[in-house]
Amino acid sequence: MFFKWLKPYLPRGLYTRALIILILPVVSLQLLVSIVFIQRHFEGVTRQMTAAVAIELRYLRDVADAAPNRATAITDVAAIASPLELAVTWPPVVPQVGDDRLWSDFTGDTVAARLREGVPQIAQVSMADRSRVTVWVATAQGPLAVDVPRRRLSASNPHQLLVIMVVLGALMTTIAYLFLRNQLRPITRMAQAATDYGKGRITPYSPGGAVEVRAAGMAFLDMRQRLERQIQQRTMMLSGVSHDLRTPLTRLRLGLSLLDDAEAEPMIRDVDEMQRLLDSFLDYARSGVGDPLETVDPVGILTTLVADYARMDRPVTLAPSTGAGANVPLHALAIRRALDNLIGNALRYGHRAQVSAHVTDRAIRYVVEDDGPGIPPDQREEATRPFSRLDPARNQDAGSGVGLGLAIVADIARSHGGALRLSDSTDMGGLKAELVLAR
Numbered sequence: 001m002f003f004k005w006l007k008p009y010l011p012r013g014l015y016t017r018a019l020i021i022l023i024l025p026v027v028s029l030q031l032l033v034s035i036v037f038i039q040r041h042f043e044g045v046t047r048q049m050t051a052a053v054a055i056e057l058r059y060l061r062d063v064a065d066a067a068p069n070r071a072t073a074i075t076d077v078a079a080i081a082s083p084l085e086l087a088v089t090w091p092p093v094v095p096q097v098g099d100d101r102l103w104s105d106f107t108g109d110t111v112a113a114r115l116r117e118g119v120p121q122i123a124q125v126s127m128a129d130r131s132r133v134t135v136w137v138a139t140a141q142g143p144l145a146v147d148v149p150r151r152r153l154s155a156s157n158p159h160q161l162l163v164i165m166v167v168l169g170a171l172m173t174t175i176a177y178l179f180l181r182n183q184l185r186p187i188t189r190m191a192q193a194a195t196d197y198g199k200g201r202i203t204p205y206s207p208g209g210a211v212e213v214r215a216a217g218m219a220f221l222d223m224r225q226r227l228e229r230q231i232q233q234r235t236m237m238l239s240g241v242s243h244d245l246r247t248p249l250t251r252l253r254l255g256l257s258l259l260d261d262a263e264a265e266p267m268i269r270d271v272d273e274m275q276r277l278l279d280s281f282l283d284y285a286r287s288g289v290g291d292p293l294e295t296v297d298p299v300g301i302l303t304t305l306v307a308d309y310a311r312m313d314r315p316v317t318l319a320p321s322t323g324a325g326a327n328v329p330l331h332a333l334a335i336r337r338a339l340d341n342l343i344g345n346a347l348r349y350g351h352r353a354q355v356s357a358h359v360t361d362r363a364i365r366y367v368v369e370d371d372g373p374g375i376p377p378d379q380r381e382e383a384t385r386p387f388s389r390l391d392p393a394r395n396q397d398a399g400s401g402v403g404l405g406l407a408i409v410a411d412i413a414r415s416h417g418g419a420l421r422l423s424d425s426t427d428m429g430g431l432k433a434e435l436v437l438a439r
């Protein structure tokens, strides 16, 4: 786009953007008005007033020039100057102060130029004092210094108008901002509800604000409900099927156990296998939802899990973790199930597992590493798909899984606004599985 280069410099937040959209026209309008109108108007007025004073100065000069000697000139000029409210002095020489004026004197230039135009004999114009202007005029009787009150030369300064404009502008912007904030609040609330849902939390939200925002809010609520319904349906269907199959399976197993041992044994093994599969289905079905949010210490979940494995004599070690003691609302059961799956994989495909947890303000990261063969990068995506088992050759002696473990973990991560990342373990040489959850 044409303004692409501008993008990095623009504010990202809706509030700041809206504020700029609000302020920019107000400020540019004020600038335009003050430059075009005030400047021209005040300069015009100044020019007219200065021209009038120039006539008086010219009169004084003419009177001084006409006088026969210096003494007469002094009395004659004094007689005219006092009713004109001009203070005159007759310095022996013109002091060399130059045309000085304050930096904040915007009309000074116009005043000096106009006076010189009207009275070419002006030697010097000093505006060092805000309230008066001293003009030195060369006359036939020597230099004449005239003090003219400043208010007779330029219109009283336009500051008042500027101040009123700035104050009013600020006031209007504030009021507009307050209104705007009320309009933006429903959007931020909706964004918050959507973010929460992405992390698997259903927070109360009621659409509000302008019609368009309300419509978007309604659509979001609709979508959230539809998703919830779908997840529930999936869970119900899968658990229903698994549950219904369990009763006949149990009956079958009972029947088989009554049969001749040697013949029945492989069949019993098959039935057991089927039951295990059914349990996996149930797990998968439940992975998304079900258990309520609990406020727990994420590192604590891992420590208890490692202790459980230690009790069963399984080689799972806890590596140094960070951020223990935080209290975070999580689906604790689901996370325990996910970690259980990762550690189970590590022990099944490797010999030892090493785990750790890292909690920051923004995210929770569980790391499970093992010393097994790992998963080649091009197969990692495939490994997290439901019912996918890699490379049957290497799985042979590993007992028969269903291929749902990593899919369950990925699902749980997603429902917490996170992800499952697979990479190579530098410490152990096998697979490094990272379960990242958003806080």
Ligand SMILES: Nc1ncnc2c1ncn2[C@@H]1O[C@H](COP(=O)(O)OP(=O)(O)OP(=O)(O)O)[C@@H](O)[C@H]1O
Binding pocket: 280, 341, 345, 346, 349, 350, 370, 372, 373, 374, 375, 383, 384, 388, 389, 390, 391, 395, 400, 401, 402, 403, 404, 405, 406, 407, 430, 431
């Ligand atoms: N730690 C690991 N090291 C090496 N390969 C792994 C590891 N974890 C998973 N895999 C590979 O990824 C595949 C998918 O794993 P997943 O956990 O989804 O299924 P599974 O372990 O085969 O069965 P289930 O976990 O459902 O009993 C596995 O079949 C295995 O080939």
Ligand SMILES: [Mg+2]
Binding pocket: 341, 344, 345, 401, 404, 405, 406
């Ligand atoms: Mg597994």
